[in-house]
Amino acid sequence: MTAKLKIQNLTKIFGPNAREGLDRLQAGDSKAAIFEATGNTVGIDNASFDVEQGQIFVVMGLSGSGKSTLVRTLNGLIAPTSGSILIDGEDIASCSPATLREVRRNKVAMVFQHFALFPHMSVADNVAYGLKIKGIAAAERRRRAELALEQVGLAAYADSTPAELSGGMQQRVGLARGLATDPEILLMDEPFGALDPLIRRDVQDELLRLQKKLRKTIIFITHDLNEALLLGDRIAIMKDGAIVQIGTAQEIVDTPADDYVRAFVADIDRGRVFTAESVSSADPVVLQLGTDTSETAMQSMEDANCNALYVLDGEEIAGVVTYQDAMAASRDDDATLADAIQSDFPTADRGSALHELYGAASSGLPIAVTDDNNRLVGVVEPEALLAQLSGDTSADPAPAAKP
Amino acid sequence: MFSPSDVLLIPFDDWVNILVREWIVPNFRPLFRALQVPVSMVLDWLDTFFNAVPMLVFTAALALLTWRTAGRGMAIFTVISLIFIDMIGLWPETMTTLSMIVTSVLFCVVLGVPLGILAARNDRVLAVIRPVLDIMQTVPSFVYLVPIVMLFGVGMAPGIIATIIFALPPIVRLTNLGIRNVRGDLIEAAEAFGSTSWQMLWNIQLPLAMRTIMAGLNQTLMLALSMVVITSMIGAGGLGLTVYTGLGRLDVGGATAGGVGIVLLAIILDRITQALGEANGVRTVPLRQTVLSFFRRGAPASTAEIRRAA
Ligand SMILES: Nc1ncnc2c1ncn2[C@@H]1O[C@H](COP(=O)(O)OP(=O)(O)O)[C@@H](O)[C@H]1O
Numbered sequence: 001m002t003a004k005l006k007i008q009n010l011t012k013i014f015g016p017n018a019r020e021g022l023d024r025l026q027a028g029d030s031k032a033a034i035f036e037a038t039g040n041t042v043g044i045d046n047a048s049f050d051v052e053q054g055q056i057f058v059v060m061g062l063s064g065s066g067k068s069t070l071v072r073t074l075n076g077l078i079a080p081t082s083g084s085i086l087i088d089g090e091d092i093a094s095c096s097p098a099t100l101r102e103v104r105r106n107k108v109a110m111v112f113q114h115f116a117l118f119p120h121m122s123v124a125d126n127v128a129y130g131l132k133i134k135g136i137a138a139a140e141r142r143r144r145a146e147l148a149l150e151q152v153g154l155a156a157y158a159d160s161t162p163a164e165l166s167g168g169m170q171q172r173v174g175l176a177r178g179l180a181t182d183p184e185i186l187l188m189d190e191p192f193g194a195l196d197p198l199i200r201r202d203v204q205d206e207l208l209r210l211q212k213k214l215r216k217t218i219i220f221i222t223h224d225l226n227e228a229l230l231l232g233d234r235i236a237i238m239k240d241g242a243i244v245q246i247g248t249a250q251e252i253v254d255t256p257a258d259d260y261v262r263a264f265v266a267d268i269d270r271g272r273v274f275t276a277e278s279v280s281s282a283d284p285v286v287l288q289l290g291t292d293t294s295e296t297a298m299q300s301m302e303d304a305n306c307n308a309l310y311v312l313d314g315e316e317i318a319g320v321v322t323y324q325d326a327m328a329a330s331r332d333d334d335a336t337l338a339d340a341i342q343s344d345f346p347t348a349d350r351g352s353a354l355h356e357l358y359g360a361a362s363s364g365l366p367i368a369v370t371d372d373n374n375r376l377v378g379v380v381e382p383e384a385l386l387a388q389l390s391g392d393t394s395a396d397p398a399p400a401a402k403p
Numbered sequence: 404m405f406s407p408s409d410v411l412l413i414p415f416d417d418w419v420n421i422l423v424r425e426w427i428v429p430n431f432r433p434l435f436r437a438l439q440v441p442v443s444m445v446l447d448w449l450d451t452f453f454n455a456v457p458m459l460v461f462t463a464a465l466a467l468l469t470w471r472t473a474g475r476g477m478a479i480f481t482v483i484s485l486i487f488i489d490m491i492g493l494w495p496e497t498m499t500t501l502s503m504i505v506t507s508v509l510f511c512v513v514l515g516v517p518l519g520i521l522a523a524r525n526d527r528v529l530a531v532i533r534p535v536l537d538i539m540q541t542v543p544s545f546v547y548l549v550p551i552v553m554l555f556g557v558g559m560a561p562g563i564i565a566t567i568i569f570a571l572p573p574i575v576r577l578t579n580l581g582i583r584n585v586r587g588d589l590i591e592a593a594e595a596f597g598s599t600s601w602q603m604l605w606n607i608q609l610p611l612a613m614r615t616i617m618a619g620l621n622q623t624l625m626l627a628l629s630m631v632v633i634t635s636m637i638g639a640g641g642l643g644l645t646v647y648t649g650l651g652r653l654d655v656g657g658a659t660a661g662g663v664g665i666v667l668l669a670i671i672l673d674r675i676t677q678a679l680g681e682a683n684g685v686r687t688v689p690l691r692q693t694v695l696s697f698f699r700r701g702a703p704a705s706t707a708e709i710r711r712a713a
């Protein structure tokens with residue numbers, strides 16, 4: 001698949017003598033040194049990355065690291081000093097103003113940090129603004145604005161003014177305005193940065209819910225790593241205008257590229273980043289109800305150095321058996337393996353975040369990781385969960401099957 | 404005591420006389436005459452119209468307008484004022500003055516708003532316009548009359564041209580200010596959706612600057628009213644002429660009657676345009692908020708209001 005958006009060697013230098021700044025940048029001078037010598041500010045320093053269709057690509061970094069500048073070059077609000085921005089193969093950095101306008105009208109929409117709703121227009125007119133600019137008739141505009149408002153749950157507020165809405169609602173209107181023209185790419189510059197934390201959670205979930213349905217290509221700017229990890233299919237970390245690392249949430253938390261990234265991820269809630277899959281043994285030792293006995297069960301547990309194993313009945317999970325129960329069953333002549341099984345066992349979906357596993361792990365039993373058909377695909381040992389949460393990834397995640 | 408004029412006495416007045424009489428007047432007279440044509444046309448039409456409308460009909464219409472914009476109290480004031488003016492026998496003069504004012508303000512808007520828009524969109528235009536506006540506002544209104552008479556002659560139209568020049572600066576300045584004060588992120592948003600520069604002006608900048616522009620219109624109107632008496636010295640009529648002739652003949656009663664007429668007209672027009680500006684605000688600022696803003700650090704209510712509207 002070719003990239004929806006392809007950014008190559010993008011550089012932006014603010015100031016009177018961008019050329020000189022560019023030369024110095026290429027010679028390896030730092031942002032601070034260039035500012036000292038020329039008075040030019042490096043906004044973006046040679047950024048390159050691809051964004052696939054349907055992805056949420058998060059750009060994060062401290063304030064002043066060039067995130068806003070980067071996202072504004074993507075729809076031409078800021079012209080880059082050098083480099084190219086290919087949207088479906090067309091270069092935004094070097095196209096004519098008329099082409100750029102067409103791209104803005106049809107392909108790329110933007111959602112702003114402080115909402116930037118037009119205070120003199122009703123909510124519906126705000127949402128319909130992009131359609132009006134395209135010359136769509138008033139009735140059709142209204143219909144599509146109402147549809148977009150419905151998507152964000154604000155259909156009832158079409159005739160209110162923005163000032164009558166709360167911050168969270170205003171940003172939903174901002175989102176609806178971005179979606180109304182049905183763009184392929186949505187640029188979001190710290191869209192939830194101005195909202196308080198509870199509301200922010202709400203709109204983040206809302207965005208994820210919408211994205212599941214709409215599958216837009218989203219460039220999402222944030223300075224909040226938790227937000228980045230929650231939303232981003234891929235995450236780019238910026239520092240002084242340069243991109244220092246690009247990867248998935250787990251890659252960035254697991255293997256930070258440098259101290260800057262490490263400092264970012266230091267107090268991250270790892271329980272929200274990693275999934276059950278990341279700590280489960282891929283090919284767990286299991287027992288078969290038909291063939292295994294209490295004795296073979298005890299033997300397998302000794303070999304695998306663990307205290308409990310799952311028992312399958314064909315493909316179905318029959319339950320879990322602990323070493324103690326197996327031992328008790330083996331002493332009792334009447335009891336079989338089936339009598340030792342606990343059918344009330346903890347389970348987790350393979351995509352669940354680790355923090356959702358805390359309750360399951362408290363039973364002390366290994367957690368069964370299942371797929372959509374309730375088949376066992378892995379087992380999470382409580383110790384592996386703790387090791388991942390503490391960042392001690394050297395620990396063996398779970399006992400692997402012996403050959 | 405020595406003074407520089409002992410050495411050299413510059414015949415400045417002669418130079419100006421020569422420049423104007425020998426060069427500007429013969430060469431440009433037709434141009435200046437042509438410039439008067441649209442002004443005279445609008446003025447004649449309005450003057451005829453206002454004087455043709457029966458007094459009671461006009462009073463009712465203006466009272467209705469005042470009532471809809473500035474409220475009931477102001478409407479009652481309007482009715483009483485107009486009846487008073489009629490009873491002191493100054494109705495025709497008042498209508499003439501009104502038509503002069505409306506003509507001047509109309510031309511100020513037609514010239515000033517586009518100039519203000521240009522200045523707001525282009526720093527170089529602003530750099531050229533700003534000193535010109537400064538000069539226009541610092542030159543005493545009396546001094547305008549000399550070149551105006553030389554170039555345009557005497558009469559109604561030259562009087563109105565002098566008024567236009569004098570009253571133009573506020574509307575240009577405040578149009579420029581209003582558009583420049585439109586929040587940057589709103590401009591950015593409009594641009595991000597692919598607005599052309601006209602769409603931006605029409606949908607975003609002008610509506611959001613409207614309150615500030617209306618404040619400029621109000622100031623322009625007040626300046627135009629302040630020229631009423633002065634222009635009567637170069638042949639303009641109306642209430643100004645009543646005051647001027649009253650002064651000339653030491654007829655205190657006549658001059659006062661004319662003056663009262665001008666003041667009443669000024670109050671009515673001021674209130675209507677102020678109210679129009681408020682109606683155009685993005686949201687009206689409730690009294691409580693205005694009062695509170697006095698106790699807050701930063702800008703007083705009026706400027707804060709303008710900024711918010713912008
Ligand atoms: N219009 C501008 N002129 C000069 N410097 C600018 C301009 N816009 C941004 N900058 C500078 O570029 C750098 C990146 O800014 P920005 O993209 O706003 O960062 P962020 O959004 O990550 O906080 C900062 O050092 C900022 O001062």
Ligand SMILES: [Mg+2]
Pocket residue numbers: 067068069190
């Ligand atoms: Mg920013």
